[in-house]
Amino acid sequence: MATTTKEISIGDLGARSSAHESELQGETMALNVGPSHPTTHGVLRLKMQLDGDVVKSCDPVLGYLHRGDEKIAENMTYNQFVPYTDRLDYLAPLANNVAYAMAVEKLAKLEVPERCEAIRVLCCELARVSSHLLGVGVYGMDAGAWTVFMYTFTEREKLYTLFEELTGARFTTSYTRIGGVARDIPDGWLGRVLEFCKGVLPVLDQVDKLLTRNRIFMDRTVGIGAISKEDAITYGLTGPNLRASGIDLDLRKDKPYLGYEKFDFEVPVGTTGDCYDRYLMRAEEIRQSVNIIRQCIDQFPEGSYYAEDAKKIFAPQKAKVLTSMEELIQNFMIVTEGPQIPAGEVYFEAENPKGALGFFIVSKGGGVPYRLKIRGPSFCNLSILNKLIPGHYLTDITVILGSLDFVMGECDR
Amino acid sequence: MVESEFAQLKERFDYLSARQSVDHSAVDCPADKLVEFCTVLRDSLGFDLLVDVTAVDWDAQSPRFTGIYHLLSTTKHEYLRIAADCEDDIKPSLPSLCGVFAAANWHERETYDLMGIYYDGHPDLRRILMWDEYPYHPLRKDFPLAGIEVPLPADDVAEATGVAVSPAPMMGGPFVSSADGPMSQTEPSARDESWTEQEEKPTE
Numbered sequence: 247m248a249t250t251t252k253e254i255s256i257g258d259l260g261a262r263s264s265a266h267e268s269e270l271q272g273e274t275m276a277l278n279v280g281p282s283h284p285t286t287h288g289v290l291r292l293k294m295q296l297d298g299d300v301v302k303s304c305d306p307v308l309g310y311l312h313r314g315d316e317k318i319a320e321n322m323t324y325n326q327f328v329p330y331t332d333r334l335d336y337l338a339p340l341a342n343n344v345a346y347a348m349a350v351e352k353l354a355k356l357e358v359p360e361r362c363e364a365i366r367v368l369c370c371e372l373a374r375v376s377s378h379l380l381g382v383g384v385y386g387m388d389a390g391a392w393t394v395f396m397y398t399f400t401e402r403e404k405l406y407t408l409f410e411e412l413t414g415a416r417f418t419t420s421y422t423r424i425g426g427v428a429r430d431i432p433d434g435w436l437g438r439v440l441e442f443c444k445g446v447l448p449v450l451d452q453v454d455k456l457l458t459r460n461r462i463f464m465d466r467t468v469g470i471g472a473i474s475k476e477d478a479i480t481y482g483l484t485g486p487n488l489r490a491s492g493i494d495l496d497l498r499k500d501k502p503y504l505g506y507e508k509f510d511f512e513v514p515v516g517t518t519g520d521c522y523d524r525y526l527m528r529a530e531e532i533r534q535s536v537n538i539i540r541q542c543i544d545q546f547p548e549g550s551y552y553a554e555d556a557k558k559i560f561a562p563q564k565a566k567v568l569t570s571m572e573e574l575i576q577n578f579m580i581v582t583e584g585p586q587i588p589a590g591e592v593y594f595e596a597e598n599p600k601g602a603l604g605f606f607i608v609s610k611g612g613g614v615p616y617r618l619k620i621r622g623p624s625f626c627n628l629s630i631l632n633k634l635i636p637g638h639y640l641t642d643i644t645v646i647l648g649s650l651d652f653v654m655g656e657c658d659r
Numbered sequence: 660m661v662e663s664e665f666a667q668l669k670e671r672f673d674y675l676s677a678r679q680s681v682d683h684s685a686v687d688c689p690a691d692k693l694v695e696f697c698t699v700l701r702d703s704l705g706f707d708l709l710v711d712v713t714a715v716d717w718d719a720q721s722p723r724f725t726g727i728y729h730l731l732s733t734t735k736h737e738y739l740r741i742a743a744d745c746e747d748d749i750k751p752s753l754p755s756l757c758g759v760f761a762a763a764n765w766h767e768r769e770t771y772d773l774m775g776i777y778y779d780g781h782p783d784l785r786r787i788l789m790w791d792e793y794p795y796h797p798l799r800k801d802f803p804l805a806g807i808e809v810p811l812p813a814d815d816v817a818e819a820t821g822v823a824v825s826p827a828p829m830m831g832g833p834f835v836s837s838a839d840g841p842m843s844q845t846e847p848s849a850r851d852e853s854w855t856e857q858e859e860k861p862t863e
Contacts, residue, residue, distance in 0.1 A: 309788035316773070317797055321804050352682060479707050479733065482762030493733055495708075500736040590681040593729050593740060595710065606727065608715055619713040619727075626710075629765040658788060 274302055277640070281310045285644045287384070288654030290628070296640060304635040306628060311658035319618035323584025324350050324424050325561075327618070332418040334622060334656035337380055338373035338599045339419045340409065342656075345596035347422035348503060349605035350585075353592040354424070356556055360547040362426050363504045367542050368439065369412075369421060370504070370596070371535040375446065376405045377599035378528040378535075381651040385525055386457055388648030389466045394456050401446050408442060411435055424585045425560035426552020436543050443536045450532055457525070467521040471634055471646035478519060481630040484623050485601030486527035487650060491519030497597035509538045521649035528651065559585040584613020600624055600653060622656035668704075672696060683729075683738035690726075690743045690753050697728070697741070697759045706730040706739055709756065712766035714745075714774045718800040724751040724776060745776060755781040773798040 280291035289310035383398030478491035516523035601623025678685035745751035755778035756763035775796030
């Protein structure tokens with residue numbers, strides 16, 4: 247049987263591939279992530295241009311959780327706004343409550359008693375522990391380690407039970423009032439906080455063993471998303487994100503409020519400012535917070551939990567309102583007209599778990615702020631994204647976003 | 660910052676004047692000197708962290724808008740408040756600080772979005788919290804709390820559905836208070852906010 251051969255020409259391979267190459271080169275793909283995507287921890291939306299796997303440009307789109315908190319604040323009395331502060335950084339509502347109350351008190355030049363300060367320190371530090379527990383746990387999940395989340399979330403649940411006992415709510419605590427807190431601590435609560443502290447440290451060791459020297463975790467985070475000192479400052483980063491870049495700025499140490507100068511604690515500072523450093527900062531801050539909580543409980547002051555001499559600011563005890571004429575009038579005035587705050591301008595920032603939460607208040611006197619501006623740390627921390635993300639692989643975006651540990655509630659306000 | 664330091668600042672920059680403040684040191688700075696002043700603050704006086712940019716609407720006063728800046732020194736741990744009045748009440752504008760602090764970018768976009776201050780020299784002055792086509796500046800004092808009806812951001816969706824973003828139902832609540840006036844008016848009460856920027860506010 248005769249065989250036939252057929253010649254197939256494939257032409258000039260080199261020329262073909264080079265022609266094809268030029269077709270592929272320079273072509274970018276638009277990719278939209280969010281606003282509803284697990285990576286974005288809320289409702290952040292990223293509009294990106296990809297070249298292959300590499301992100302060429304990134305444009306964050308915000309505002310999906312904008313509720314106009316600042317406008318609302320201008321239309322209600324100072325105490326009425328406290329519940330709105332819960333919804334800023336909703337992973338640490340107690341810390342927001344305290345920061346807001348302190349800003350208004352600073353405007354009123356009102357000093358709260360030591361016991362009130364101690365309660366507030368406990369609130370702030372427990373909120374920090376709760377926020378960082380979630381931050382670290384979820385960060386493990388972002389990098390592909392599920393187990394850590396289970397450990398830290400269990401601890402956070404215990405903490406929420408403590409919050410419920412203290413404030414009556416697990417999540418939206420609304421605990422502070424201008425001039426004090428809503429109620430004194432319940433009997434035996436301090437003991438239960440200490441018990442929690444005892445339980446959380448072994449869990450932190452566990453997390454440490456699971457993550458800190460984990461090969462996969464390190465491969466995904468070391469050297470990724472590094473922020474230089476200069477960038478961190480010029481973009482206005484605060485909190486653990488700023489300290490990870492090697493800048494030693496912690497308002498609790500540097501502008502002490504609530505008597506933080508009495509406590510002995512360390513401020514962890516990073517070196518390279520990459521994702522791994524930011525993780526280490528949070529893990530260490532939990533230990534330091536536990537340290538502060540123990541010192542605070544150790545010398546817990548007696549006395550009143552609100553400023554008793556602030557007759558025009560803090561509403562009197564309910565029992566007295568029902569029996570005494572003077573207190574009844576006082577209560578009526580504060581409820582109807584709001585706490586009487588003198589005219590002036592004030593800016594106060596507190597070191598919250600996510601960074602410096604600031605309130606700028608303009609008052610013309612009376613019970614309602616004329617203008618109230620909220621400086622959300624997540625808003626500033628995210629502004630670096632345009633610069634930080636380009637040049638990274640798409641798979642790193644999850645890790646970078648997780649390491650910034652932002653909350654859209656205070657970003658969009 | 661202590662008094663003497665302000666005196667030194669004042670000597671060096673004669674256009675500054677002290678501003679009333681209950682907490683940090685504060686200065687009034689003319690708008691056209693703002694960039695120059697902030698550059699010096701950053702480079703030689705250590706105020707390297709721009710923590711906040713905002714503006715205040717003084718309503719009936721003129722100048723109506725004041726831009727407020729808060730700087731923090733990461734070395735001296737001091738705050739400084741700078742206030743700059745906008746000359747034009749109709750189209751208020753201030754020079755952009757983006758060239759001095761990268762953080763100013765988003766803060767100025769936010770202030771432009773909510774308060775309507777135009778920042779000259781801003782590289783990308785778009786709305787940031789509201790959507791791009793939104794026509795108003797909600798933090799201005801003449802903008803009602805309930806909001807104003809506007810079409811949906813996407814034209815095609817708006818046309819197909821006939822739906823608009825409508826004001827919040829305010830009759831019967833929420834209970835709000837106003838900043839000044841006699842006690843009968845400052846009491847928290849349900850306020851009728853059915854008027855808009857187009858419709859006149861009803862006179863009592």
